[in-house]
Amino acid sequence: MAALAFGGLLLLGGRSGDLLGRRRIFIFGILLFSAASLIGGFATTQAWLLAARAAQGIGGAFAAPTALSLVAVTFPEGRERNRAMGVYAAMSVAGGAVGLIAGGLLTTYASWRWVLFVNVPIGIAVALAAPRVLGESARRRGRFDLPGAVTGTLGLAALVYGLSNAATSQNGVSHWGDTKVVGSLVAAVVLLAAFVVIEGRSRHALVPFRVLRDRNRSGAYVIMLCLGTAMFGMFFFLTLFVQQVWGYSPLRSGVAYLPFVAMIMLASGSASQLVPRIGARPLMLAGSAIGTGGMFWLSRVNEHSTYAGGLLGPMMVTAFGFGLLFVPISLVALSKVREEDTGVASSLLNTGQQVGGSIGLAILGTVAWSAFATNLHSHSAAAAQAVNSGHPLTKAQQVAAQTQIAHHALAYGFSHGYLVSAGIALLALVITVLTIRVTREDLSGVNPMSAGA
Numbered sequence: 288m289a290a291l292a293f294g295g296l297l298l299l300g301g302r303s304g305d306l307l308g309r310r311r312i313f314i315f316g317i318l319l320f321s322a323a324s325l326i327g328g329f330a331t332t333q334a335w336l337l338a339a340r341a342a343q344g345i346g347g348a349f350a351a352p353t354a355l356s357l358v359a360v361t362f363p364e365g366r367e368r369n370r371a372m373g374v375y376a377a378m379s380v381a382g383g384a385v386g387l388i389a390g391g392l393l394t395t396y397a398s399w400r401w402v403l404f405v406n407v408p409i410g411i412a413v414a415l416a417a418p419r420v421l422g423e424s425a426r427r428r429g430r431f432d433l434p435g436a437v438t439g440t441l442g443l444a445a446l447v448y449g450l451s452n453a454a455t456s457q458n459g460v461s462h463w464g465d466t467k468v469v470g471s472l473v474a475a476v477v478l479l480a481a482f483v484v485i486e487g488r489s490r491h492a493l494v495p496f497r498v499l500r501d502r503n504r505s506g507a508y509v510i511m512l513c514l515g516t517a518m519f520g521m522f523f524f525l526t527l528f529v530q531q532v533w534g535y536s537p538l539r540s541g542v543a544y545l546p547f548v549a550m551i552m553l554a555s556g557s558a559s560q561l562v563p564r565i566g567a568r569p570l571m572l573a574g575s576a577i578g579t580g581g582m583f584w585l586s587r588v589n590e591h592s593t594y595a596g597g598l599l600g601p602m603m604v605t606a607f608g609f610g611l612l613f614v615p616i617s618l619v620a621l622s623k624v625r626e627e628d629t630g631v632a633s634s635l636l637n638t639g640q641q642v643g644g645s646i647g648l649a650i651l652g653t654v655a656w657s658a659f660a661t662n663l664h665s666h667s668a669a670a671a672q673a674v675n676s677g678h679p680l681t682k683a684q685q686v687a688a689q690t691q692i693a694h695h696a697l698a699y700g701f702s703h704g705y706l707v708s709a710g711i712a713l714l715a716l717v718i719t720v721l722t723i724r725v726t727r728e729d730l731s732g733v734n735p736m737s738a739g740a
Contacts, residue, residue: 301634373559506722515643554610
């Protein structure tokens with residue numbers, strides 16, 4: 288529910304900041320998220336918890352795009368914004384790392400409720416500090432594009448819901464033909480088509496088409512969509528792999544991700560320093576190429592691999608490649624955008640990542656679980672044939688053999704998922720080659736004509 292509300296309301300959240308004041312909307316989003324976390328922590332029924340999670344998603348949808356747009360309007364283009372984007376990316380990744388470890392600790396030694404309660408003091412502290420450290424943007428004339436907000440929000444929510452439910456289950460049965468999946472995706476197509484028509488005619492569009500006319504910016508959004516598709520799928524399957532095949536606990540899984548997180552932070556910081564020297568395009572080309580290689584290497588991991596010998600290397604290469612992408616993508620997406628459009632430009636970046644994650648779970652899940660089911664069926668049939676041919680096994684041997692077959696099938700299925708992720712990362716490389724033409728001077732904050740004079 289949180290992901291559904293978050294994905295559906297991102298565009299509205301970004302535009303609200305443009306019209307009503309970004310700091311004001313950011314604080315509202317943080318406080319709503321914190322209040323929903325507190326209420327969810329006391330939940331005694333499933334409906335209560337789902338409602339609280341939906342409210343968390345709404346709060347996040349208002350806070351996330353305004354946070355990024357505040358960076359864009361606070362720091363002018365050039366070295367200051369590059370450095371700020373590097374810090375923003377590093378802190379976002381660090382927050383995810385702390386969440387992984389804290390979540391493991393809290394669920395292991397306390398209660399799942401504390402995963403929600405811990406958000407409350409953090410949110411209150413952020414809300415209290417925001418007026419002191421963040422400047423407020425002026426409220427602007429205009430009104431909300433209500434038809435666009437309704438069709439865009441419902442369309443994105445239907446798309447996220449349909450894709451999230453389309454991935455196959457562990458028994459290999461596809462959900463693409465389910466009525467709720469087909470209905471959601473058809474509704475998403477109709478609603479988003481109506482949204483495009485409405486936006487083209489509206490004087491106060493939720494997403495002004497002028498934001499998308501820049502080829503570099505549109506290319507950055509598509510690349511972020513590819514990055515979200517590859518990364519969300521990778522985290523999902525990698526977590527299942529280390530816990531179900533290698534037997535890692537949630538806490539150990541979180542610790543296992545620390546080198547990945549550290550490498551992304553290092554690469555993001557390096558990218559912010561390199562953008563003024565070599566430009567965004569070379570970093571985006573290198574990042575997508577390295578990420579492709581890392582994902583392909585990751586597809587070689589199997590049930591017999593070890594963390595140090597089989598997983599750490601491809602994980603670090605993938606992290607370095609993707610870490611090089613975050614800062615230049617954000618800089619290109621927000622470069623030369625009108626000040627009054629920074630909120631919607633930021634929300635489109637977040638929307639691309641969120642929708643990409645849903646696409647990743649749907650497509651990679653379908654590929655992975657289908658390969659898992661096929662491999663499991665073939666090996667189970669072979670094992671049954673061996674038993675029937677006069678090689679009886681003890682009960683313990685049968686259990687061990689079934690476990691080994693299941694682990695191999697999982698590794699086989701996830702390997703196919705990582706191959707698809709590598710293909711998506713390769714697609715990001717192709718899109719970078721075709722669309723990104725931004726120069727080093729475009730992101731330096733210096734007019735190239737005056738610089739050359």
